[in-house]
Amino acid sequence: MGSKSAGSVNPEALLRVMTDNDKTIQLPNGLSVEDVKRMYEGMILIRAYDERQKNLQRSGRIGFCVTSTGEEAAQVGTAHALEANDWVYPYYRQYGVLLYRNVPMEVLSDHLYGNEEDLAKGRQMPAHYTHKDTHFVSFSSVIGTHLTHAVGTAMAAKYRKDGNVTVTYIGDGGTSSNDFHSSLTFAGVFKPPVVMFIVNNQYAISLPVSKQCGAETLHAKGQGYGVPSVRVDGNDVFAVYQASKEAFARARAGEGPTLIELLTYRAGPHSSSDDPTRYRGNEGDQWMTEARDPILRAKQYMQTLGIWSEAYEAQVWEAARTRINLSTTEAEKRPEPSWASMFEDVYAEMPASLARQRDELLANESSFERQDEGEFPL
Ligand SMILES: Cc1ncc(C[n+]2csc(CCOP(=O)(O)OP(=O)(O)O)c2C)c(N)n1
Known part of the structure; x- marks a missing residue:
């Protein structure tokens, strides 16, 4: 390795195996x-x-x-x-x-x-x-x-x-x-x-x-x-x-x-x-x-x-x-994840309050429209 000691950093050093002009390189050890x-x-x-x-x-x-x-x-x-x-x-x-x-x-x-x-x-x-x-x-x-x-x-x-x-x-x-x-x-x-x-x-x-x-x-x-x-x-x-x-x-x-x-x-x-x-x-x-x-x-x-x-x-x-x-x-x-899956994986045992919200959502699923995610900001 170019620099094993933390005390030496050479800004010019760049480890390369394939150089511009020499195509007869040696493969690193162990590569077949x-x-x-x-x-x-x-x-x-x-x-x-x-x-x-x-x-x-x-x-x-x-x-x-x-x-x-x-x-x-x-x-x-x-x-x-x-x-x-x-x-x-x-x-x-x-x-x-x-x-x-x-x-x-x-x-x-x-x-x-x-x-x-x-x-x-x-x-x-x-x-x-x-x-x-x-x-x-x-x-x-x-x-x-x-x-x-x-x-x-x-x-x-x-x-x-x-x-x-x-x-x-x-x-x-x-x-x-x-x-x-x-x-x-x-x-x-x-x-x-x-x-x-x-x-x-x-x-x-x-x-x-x-x-x-x-x-x-x-x-x-x-x-x-x-x-x-x-x-x-x-x-x-x-x-x-x-x-x-x-x-x-x-x-x-x-x-x-x-x-x-x-x-x-x-x-x-x-x-x-x-x-x-x-x-x-x-x-x-x-x-x-x-x-x-x-x-x-x-x-x-x-x-x-x-x-x-x-x-x-x-x-x-x-x-x-x-x-x-x-x-x-x-x-x-393949279908999208089910709406019920939103409530999973939060608690080992789902609390009653969360179960109520899930049941309410599922009972009214048809009245909600799925939104397309549109453009992401990043
Ligand atoms: C803490 C934080 N600040 C800003 C962002 C917004 N953001 C997302 S990717 C990115 C650029 C990251 O660039 P780089 O680390 O060079 O990785 P690259 O995308 O070039 O591979 C920024 C600023 C963020 N996600 N998190």
Whole structure:
């Protein structure tokens, strides 16, 4: 890792495996050709999912969506290094990590529609995915609050000595939140097995990083808390994997937390309610090139290795699109959650006052109209 000591932060240092001119790179330790293909296919699945989400939203079939186009490596590179029982505290842009953990596609599609099979029962905003079986914890829209929960979960793993690592992700904007400070303060002192990824996609909605923070890099923030930190080319899937693997190994060995800044770019809008051309023109197009797009960069590397072909590419896209389209088509047919479900999961035994309200609502259901959610504000 570039910087193991919290005392040294070099703003020039950026961990990269795929360089601009040299396509004869050495794969990080332990990565096989099968791994490379799995990572590549994982990135394409995210992009295909985004393509579908966008189309569904623009044609009025879902209310809102969040995409992560251009940030696929910052998800897949981390997910490939995780063990099955590790805990994940994402924010709204890491559904690619969930996909990479082989959850059924329905988990994502049902949530997109907020239908009766949605694991959040339609009570969360879209893009607040959750999946208990893979330790993928639901996100609170209040930016940063999940960071302290992640550190707490890692603290529990330390007490239990169960060997699990907790990872959490926060955007560049989120590093200005109070909870970023609280979580790093605690992590620096008690040294639980937690790895915090700053997904520096260079914007917090319309605000560029230069207007969010006076420091030259965001990984520099780790130094003040005594947390070792490293800055990584977040569009280089192999570098992201290498930094993640090293940090997870340190955490499992009892050596405590790591802060990893993944430098990437949000090529699309903040959400389906945003129009980035209004604050940055066509800047985003410059990040979808062979030199910068994480998928195109990995593809060039695979071409050099002789493990990429047009037929392979077509087959990977076809499989991804078919899987996603079948699943979203089914999700669209499922009914919305029942009104009675609003009253569930609050108390182990429903108090009589709540039961009365539920019965009254159900007795008068036909006199209420369901409201379309319309445009979301974010
Ligand atoms: C505490 C809080 N403040 C403001 C918001 C509104 N908000 C939602 S997303 C967002 C931008 C977050 O940007 P960043 O952390 O860089 O992540 P990105 O969306 O770029 O991936 C803001 C300001 C919020 N949800 N919570």
